[in-house]
Amino acid sequence: MAENYQLHRGLYELVKGVPQSEGNLMADWLGGVFSAVDEGRPIVYNQFTIFSELMVALDVQPLCPELWSVVSVAADKYACCESIDAAQEVGISPELCSVDKTLIGDIMLDKMPPPGMLMLPTFPCDNAKIGYQVVAHLTGAPIYFLDCPYWMDDEEAMDYWVNQYKGLISFLEEHSGKKMDYDRLKEVTEESNRCIDYWLEGIELLKTKPLPMNGPFAAGFMPGLTSLGRPTATAAVKASLDTLKARLAKGETAVPEEKVRVVWFYYPVFWDGGLSRWMAEMGAVIPVGLIGYYPAEPIDTSTPESIIRGLARRSLETPMGRQGRGPSDIWIEDCLNAVEQWQGDCVILAANPGCKWLRGMYGLFRDICRERRIPVMVWEVDFLDPRITSEEESRTRIGQFLDTVMER
Numbered sequence: 567m568a569e570n571y572q573l574h575r576g577l578y579e580l581v582k583g584v585p586q587s588e589g590n591l592m593a594d595w596l597g598g599v600f601s602a603v604d605e606g607r608p609i610v611y612n613q614f615t616i617f618s619e620l621m622v623a624l625d626v627q628p629l630c631p632e633l634w635s636v637v638s639v640a641a642d643k644y645a646c647c648e649s650i651d652a653a654q655e656v657g658i659s660p661e662l663c664s665v666d667k668t669l670i671g672d673i674m675l676d677k678m679p680p681p682g683m684l685m686l687p688t689f690p691c692d693n694a695k696i697g698y699q700v701v702a703h704l705t706g707a708p709i710y711f712l713d714c715p716y717w718m719d720d721e722e723a724m725d726y727w728v729n730q731y732k733g734l735i736s737f738l739e740e741h742s743g744k745k746m747d748y749d750r751l752k753e754v755t756e757e758s759n760r761c762i763d764y765w766l767e768g769i770e771l772l773k774t775k776p777l778p779m780n781g782p783f784a785a786g787f788m789p790g791l792t793s794l795g796r797p798t799a800t801a802a803v804k805a806s807l808d809t810l811k812a813r814l815a816k817g818e819t820a821v822p823e824e825k826v827r828v829v830w831f832y833y834p835v836f837w838d839g840g841l842s843r844w845m846a847e848m849g850a851v852i853p854v855g856l857i858g859y860y861p862a863e864p865i866d867t868s869t870p871e872s873i874i875r876g877l878a879r880r881s882l883e884t885p886m887g888r889q890g891r892g893p894s895d896i897w898i899e900d901c902l903n904a905v906e907q908w909q910g911d912c913v914i915l916a917a918n919p920g921c922k923w924l925r926g927m928y929g930l931f932r933d934i935c936r937e938r939r940i941p942v943m944v945w946e947v948d949f950l951d952p953r954i955t956s957e958e959e960s961r962t963r964i965g966q967f968l969d970t971v972m973e974r
């Protein structure tokens with residue numbers, strides 16, 4: 567219905583005129599979603615740790631609900647509040663992550679196109695598992711869980727996981743009415759390999775000190791969720807990488823005087839887009855963050871089996887997915903590694919109230935950092951709901967912390 571989803575339709579109208587050469591992926595994605603809605607084609611909800619290659623190969627439209635919310639608050643910082651409140655008013659626990667309350671509320675208020683099917687792995691959190699089940703219940707759409715073993719350190723566990731992935735292909739085929747063409751999947755995976763190579767190169771280049779461009783280098787994340795495997799996604803990531811390389815070649819830096827390198831090992835505060843710019847004015851830059859930390863490997867595309875195995879294996883490394891599927895050590899070691907490799911002076915961690923599994927780890931992490939004399943700041947802020955902690959409060963807390971780090 568043309569009158570629905572006005573915020574996102576408005577955004578689509580705004581961005582669709584941007585030249586394709588600039589990698590207008592948001593327009594591609596939103597345009598694809600609205601075409602599917604208007605033509606009655608099914609939409610697949612892909613949870614935020616599932617990248618898009620299978621959907622691109624099958625030509626079914628992905629809609630990552632978490633990305634839908636991020637786009638909402640980037641346009642209007644209070645955009646998710648109504649949905650969060652609506653979910654709570656019908657009895658959804660306030661303790662559920664705001665991401666999932668928004669998802670449920672968006673469906674109840676018809677602010678997001680309903681899914682034809684949903685899919686998610688059993689990581690990284692219970693919130694997503696509950697939120698998606700509620701949506702499946704409200705809409706009647708079929709749901710597929712990729713069951714991930716807790717320990718993934720032997721081949722038997724990997725075989726099990728690969729079988730989960732094969733089950734996902736069958737699920738998508740059954741509910742889309744389409745058949746996977748493995749030649750097409752090979753093409754898509756090769757394109758995806760190229761795109762990810764560019765992304766990884768950008769992530770690596772941000773180890774440079776002083777930083778040539780404020781990070782993290784997250785250029786591959788949105789393509790990952792919307793269009794990975796299409797040439798447009800590759801072109802967009804390459805364009806970001808080219809910009810970064812050009813800055814490096816000219817000796818340009820993110821800030822005139824780099825005073826602190828901050829490892830931001832969480833998502834950004836999506837409604838507070840000016841926060842990192844404000845930090846940069848203090849001389850604080852972000853070389854690496856959770857979205858720009860992706861130890862992915864290329865996929866062998868020689869056979870359908872190697873492709874599926876490679877996609878399954880790589881899906882275990884997506885930002886947040888990688889850290890949320892086993893012992894706390896993965897997240898802790900990744901963050902410590904980020905400090906070392908990207909020469910971080912300190913770590914800032916947003917404590918999203920609903921993200922209980924991760925907040926539990928922060929205490930363990932802080933103890934280790936105390937021993938290693940790495941300054942850590944944890945502050946409570948909800949990345950979709952600006953009513954929890956204001957912009958001003960965040961700046962006061964972060965400003966005081968950065969002053970302390972600079973005085974060391």
Ligand code: SF4
Nearest residue numbers: 663665691693920921
């Ligand atoms: S913020 Fe944390 S709890 Fe919320 S959806 Fe993401 S991983 Fe799950």
